[in-house]
Amino acid sequence: MQLLDGKATAAQIRLELSEIVKERKLEGKKIPHLAAILVGNDGGSVTYVGAKVKACEEIGFESTLIRYDDSVPENVLLAKVKALNEDKSIDGFIVQLPLPKHIDEQKVTLAIDPRKDVDGFHPMNLGNMLIDHPGFICATPLGIMELMVRNNIKTEGKNCVIIGRSNIVGTPLSLLLGKNKSPGNCTVTLTHSRTKNLTEICRNADILIAAIGQPGFVTADMVKDGAVVIDVGTTRIEDKTKSKGWSLAGDVNFDEVAPKTSYISPVPGGVGPMTIASLMMNTLKAMELKGK
Amino acid sequence: MQLLDGKATAAQIRLELSEIVKERKLEGKKIPHLAAILVGNDGGSVTYVGAKVKACEEIGFESTLIRYDDSVPENVLLAKVKALNEDKSIDGFIVQLPLPKHIDEQKVTLAIDPRKDVDGFHPMNLGNMLIDHPGFICATPLGIMELMVRNNIKTEGKNCVIIGRSNIVGTPLSLLLGKNKSPGNCTVTLTHSRTKNLTEICRNADILIAAIGQPGFVTADMVKDGAVVIDVGTTRIEDKTKSKGWSLAGDVNFDEVAPKTSYISPVPGGVGPMTIASLMMNTLKAMELKGK
Numbered sequence: 001m002q003l004l005d006g007k008a009t010a011a012q013i014r015l016e017l018s019e020i021v022k023e024r025k026l027e028g029k030k031i032p033h034l035a036a037i038l039v040g041n042d043g044g045s046v047t048y049v050g051a052k053v054k055a056c057e058e059i060g061f062e063s064t065l066i067r068y069d070d071s072v073p074e075n076v077l078l079a080k081v082k083a084l085n086e087d088k089s090i091d092g093f094i095v096q097l098p099l100p101k102h103i104d105e106q107k108v109t110l111a112i113d114p115r116k117d118v119d120g121f122h123p124m125n126l127g128n129m130l131i132d133h134p135g136f137i138c139a140t141p142l143g144i145m146e147l148m149v150r151n152n153i154k155t156e157g158k159n160c161v162i163i164g165r166s167n168i169v170g171t172p173l174s175l176l177l178g179k180n181k182s183p184g185n186c187t188v189t190l191t192h193s194r195t196k197n198l199t200e201i202c203r204n205a206d207i208l209i210a211a212i213g214q215p216g217f218v219t220a221d222m223v224k225d226g227a228v229v230i231d232v233g234t235t236r237i238e239d240k241t242k243s244k245g246w247s248l249a250g251d252v253n254f255d256e257v258a259p260k261t262s263y264i265s266p267v268p269g270g271v272g273p274m275t276i277a278s279l280m281m282n283t284l285k286a287m288e289l290k291g292k
Numbered sequence: 293m294q295l296l297d298g299k300a301t302a303a304q305i306r307l308e309l310s311e312i313v314k315e316r317k318l319e320g321k322k323i324p325h326l327a328a329i330l331v332g333n334d335g336g337s338v339t340y341v342g343a344k345v346k347a348c349e350e351i352g353f354e355s356t357l358i359r360y361d362d363s364v365p366e367n368v369l370l371a372k373v374k375a376l377n378e379d380k381s382i383d384g385f386i387v388q389l390p391l392p393k394h395i396d397e398q399k400v401t402l403a404i405d406p407r408k409d410v411d412g413f414h415p416m417n418l419g420n421m422l423i424d425h426p427g428f429i430c431a432t433p434l435g436i437m438e439l440m441v442r443n444n445i446k447t448e449g450k451n452c453v454i455i456g457r458s459n460i461v462g463t464p465l466s467l468l469l470g471k472n473k474s475p476g477n478c479t480v481t482l483t484h485s486r487t488k489n490l491t492e493i494c495r496n497a498d499i500l501i502a503a504i505g506q507p508g509f510v511t512a513d514m515v516k517d518g519a520v521v522i523d524v525g526t527t528r529i530e531d532k533t534k535s536k537g538w539s540l541a542g543d544v545n546f547d548e549v550a551p552k553t554s555y556i557s558p559v560p561g562g563v564g565p566m567t568i569a570s571l572m573m574n575t576l577k578a579m580e581l582k583g584k
Contacts, residue, residue, distance in 0.1 A: 123416055123418075131418060167422065171467065178463075190470050192470070194472075
């Protein structure tokens, strides 16, 4: 069993990006600039946005954090999105989800210029991904693909089973892995809550990806010997041994599954850091696509 | 074995649409108007566009056919697309593919206003389909879903195997069938040229959909007893017994497969007529979405 060390892989990507930034600075070129809008004080959101800003600083990207109170009216948020669309100094930006209930998330996502939508949530980017046209691929699926590539996981002709069909992980990942390219060319089965014989289906997987947010859902009996297992779960569970009072739990029962696998990604330190690294890659791409 | 009679189902849809048209006429409301651009004289394209215009006539939709010679410059075609986008009398339009090599199909598809893109090929519509937002679903996948619904094929919890991952059939269909809605909730496996053990995978399918364009590809040994088999293939093969000199061949070896199935769609008379009926449904929807 080998660990798919997302923390180390993401650090390597950040290092490569920082080299690009250094070179651009020497050449007097523009430095990528990511903006993030954060509404309210949700613990998870504050942590994620903080990690994104920190990654920018480490790489040398410029970053701007825009914070609003929970009570911010929708039209104020939409006006800010419009302003960021038009601001030439900003290459890409994200609006951290979830948003308070009085704000229509779909409306906000649609308001973002697809050319600056580095989260890849805009329908235009999802559609471009589907037909393999240039655009932004959502950060988590992109991070998982990158984690596999950089650890030399072969995908061609492999049976891949994905558990969970969310719009931002399971479904786009099923498209990416099934594409006629490298990485890709998997035979993908997308499973979900209505799937029958899930255990049997999973046992056929050369590559098994769990993305449902149910701690410990994947047990040893669901995993084929020698399979590659990728854990996208990041559920916060109470943990009094930690000063923050919680720790992250994956969808895979790591202790019993790991010994059966050829590769397995841990939680934390697997897919999570790769998601942030992907956002950075998308921000650089956003700038490059503008021809700068 | 029961036949999934697309011809009869499509006729029923056309009848329903014609009733809607009659009612709208009585109420003095706008009648849906579909335009089609046809470039050149490719036999298949001429036939398909002709069938679309004929369907409009039968239903009572208005239709406009715009023809160009093979040598039409790209900018002339793009100007026409722009004019159709702006023409308020046109609810939806299609540009029949393929286009001559000197014209960039992607550029043309992107030039179509997604709100008039009744073929559903624009990335914006593909993306909206992925996240289940309002938009147009490509005509063939939509027709297959409708064919199943109107023949009471249950999809929830079924294993569905799709052979062929094209952007306009296999891939979008995999998304539609996997969605958390009805019809939908299938466990979908999307297979292709790099899939290993295809026969074994197909034999697990409760619903088997062939969309690769290889006549007779699906043989009896690939089909589970009692499966639903849908044949999307429409390859023209030489046939001297026909006055036109060819006939359509499906991807399924019908004679040997049919006896094993619970339902099977024939070629011709299965998915083909449903595709055109779906285009008509999309055209009505385009008009309705404008609030007319």
